[in-house]
Amino acid sequence: xxxxxxxxxxxxxxxxxxxxxxxxxxxxxxxxxxxxxxxxxxxxxxxxxxxxxxxxxxxxxxxxxxxxxxxxxxxxxxxxxxxxxxxxxxxxxxxxxxxxxxxxxxxxxxxxxxxxxxxxxxxxxxxxxxxxxxxxxxxxxxxxxxxxxx
Amino acid sequence: xxxxxxxxxxxxxxxxxxxxxxxxxxxxxxxxxxxxxxxxxxxxxxxxxxxxxxxxxxxxxxxxxxxxxxxxxxxxxxxxxxxxxxxxxxxxxxxxxxxxxxxxxxxxxxxxxxxxxxxxxxxxxxxxxxxxxxxxxxxxxxxxxxxxxxxxxxxxxxxxxxxxxxxxxxxxxxxxxxxxxxxxxxxxxxxxxxxxxxxxxxxxxxxxxxxxxxxxxxxxxxxxxxxxxxxxxxxxxxxxxxxxxxxxxxxxxxxxxxxxxxxxxxxxxxxxxxxxxxxxxxxxxxxxxxxxxxxxx
Numbered sequence: 001x002x003x004x005x006x007x008x009x010x011x012x013x014x015x016x017x018x019x020x021x022x023x024x025x026x027x028x029x030x031x032x033x034x035x036x037x038x039x040x041x042x043x044x045x046x047x048x049x050x051x052x053x054x055x056x057x058x059x060x061x062x063x064x065x066x067x068x069x070x071x072x073x074x075x076x077x078x079x080x081x082x083x084x085x086x087x088x089x090x091x092x093x094x095x096x097x098x099x100x101x102x103x104x105x106x107x108x109x110x111x112x113x114x115x116x117x118x119x120x121x122x123x124x125x126x127x128x129x130x131x132x133x134x135x136x137x138x139x140x141x142x143x144x145x146x147x148x149x150x
Numbered sequence: 151x152x153x154x155x156x157x158x159x160x161x162x163x164x165x166x167x168x169x170x171x172x173x174x175x176x177x178x179x180x181x182x183x184x185x186x187x188x189x190x191x192x193x194x195x196x197x198x199x200x201x202x203x204x205x206x207x208x209x210x211x212x213x214x215x216x217x218x219x220x221x222x223x224x225x226x227x228x229x230x231x232x233x234x235x236x237x238x239x240x241x242x243x244x245x246x247x248x249x250x251x252x253x254x255x256x257x258x259x260x261x262x263x264x265x266x267x268x269x270x271x272x273x274x275x276x277x278x279x280x281x282x283x284x285x286x287x288x289x290x291x292x293x294x295x296x297x298x299x300x301x302x303x304x305x306x307x308x309x310x311x312x313x314x315x316x317x318x319x320x321x322x323x324x325x326x327x328x329x330x331x332x333x334x335x336x337x338x339x340x341x342x343x344x345x346x347x348x349x350x351x352x353x354x355x356x357x358x359x360x361x362x363x364x365x366x367x368x369x370x371x372x373x374x375x376x377x378x379x380x381x382x383x384x385x386x387x388x389x390x391x392x393x394x395x396x397x398x399x400x401x402x403x404x405x406x407x408x409x410x411x412x413x414x415x416x417x418x419x420x421x422x423x424x425x426x427x428x429x430x431x432x433x434x435x436x437x438x439x440x441x442x443x444x445x446x447x
Contacts, residue, residue: 009309009376014306014377014378017378018305018378018381021349021381021382021386022348022349023347023348023349023350024344024346024347024349024381024386025346025347025386026305026381026386027303027304027305028305029304029305032215032304036215039210039214039215040214040215040216042210043210043214043215045235046211046232046233046234046235047233048233048237051235080346081347081348084346084347089210089303089304090345090346091209091210091303092210092214092215094209094210094234094235095210095234095235097235098234098235098236099235103165103417104164104165104345104417104418105165105417105418108345108346108350108351108418109350109351111346111347111348111350112348112349112350112351113348119350119351122351123351123353123414123415123417123418124415126353126355126414126415127342127351127352127353127414127415127420128344128349128350128351128352128353129352129353129354130352130354130357130382130383130384133349133352134382134383135382
């Protein structure tokens with residue numbers, strides 16, 4: 001369970017591992033750079049006046065920020081997985097959840113293949129098991145081995 | 151001299167703040183969570199800490215993407231509750247302890263921890279939720295707080311090993327502060343949770359309880375857990391548990407557990423809570439029996 005002393009961590013291996021988790025976008029420097037303005041835009045919604053301005057005209061408010069068209073479309077659609085792909089971070093995006101007045105867990109559920117009631121029920125039953133969602137590579141290796149067996 | 155008399159670990163889920171602020175803390179959903187803190191609230195009344203060093207992370211409240219300090223220490227006089235998009239929580243302002251905080255900052259830098267010093271900031275649920283869990287709803291928080299913010303949002307966060315070592319340096323800093331102060335250190339965040347992507351909702355009871363077990367006694371194996379293990383086993387936000395290791399590192403070689411609580415779920419998250427004593431011959435009450443005395447009054 002415990003691996004090598006972290007002092008021996010190679011940065012390239014470290015970053016490659018970060019991309020090996022199914023259904024997860026780790027907020028690495030690469031994502032932080034691409035998403036800088038998404039996150040700073042979201043941060044501006046911590047202010048009541050800005051929230052009101054944004055709600056009055058979302059598109060106009062976002063046009064004041066140096067966001068890409070993709071980023072604006074993802075935000076308008078509240079497509080949070082797409083927002084993550086474009087560098088958004090969930091703690092920043094959560095300012096948009098609260099601006100919309102929706103619970104954090106409900107916003108989180110939209111990133112899964114479940115509707116909110118179903119997601120909430122999964123949490124009540126103890127949450128999602130890590131079984132089978134630890135590693136993309138391990139899953140691929142397991143699938144390949146299974147194929148060979150046939 | 152000042153001394154660290156206890157370590158407290160706790161999740162800091164924002165919804166717990168909502169439950170506390172809107173009187174839902176004893177309903178069917180939140181009741182079992184808050185009940186696990188009843189012991190601690192009574193114990194804190196008996197302990198009367200002067201200062202809590204509160205290790206937490208800011209969730210895009212005081213720090214945005216402009217400045218990302220890995221370790222930051224609050225040296226200010228007081229801190230207001232941040233507006234996280236719902237308006238600020240209606241909780242008392244948090245009073246700092248600038249004398250101790252500046253002393254710690256100097257001592258830590260001399261010990262080669264290059265701290266960022268914060269004189270003004272608002273504090274978010276990461277800091278105010280643990281206060282609510284441990285102290286309930288007082289008009290004024292019963293102790294001063296030295297906020298210690300750790301970056302666990304933008305990768306890489308500090309290693310568990312570095313967090314543990316920071317705890318060791320904090321202990322040294324506190325013990326070289328001349329004033330007699332009863333100081334606690336709290337490590338907050340966690341336990342397993344993932345708030346993003348198709349894998350959201352991940353919970354790992356087995357791993358969380360392994361981690362809780364590892365805080366007790368004289369083993370230091372938890373400090374060597376790599377980031378990738380937290381990510382795979384406990385979800386993308388489970389990495390917050392490295393902050394518990396700052397607390398654990400500050401308790402010295404050995405600890406004894408006074409109280410433990412674990413509950414799933416709170417919103418997307420597994421709630422973990424533990425009260426620890428440093429157990430290195432400090433001569434502290436190791437039974438937690440003060441709580442019973444208080445309850446009898």
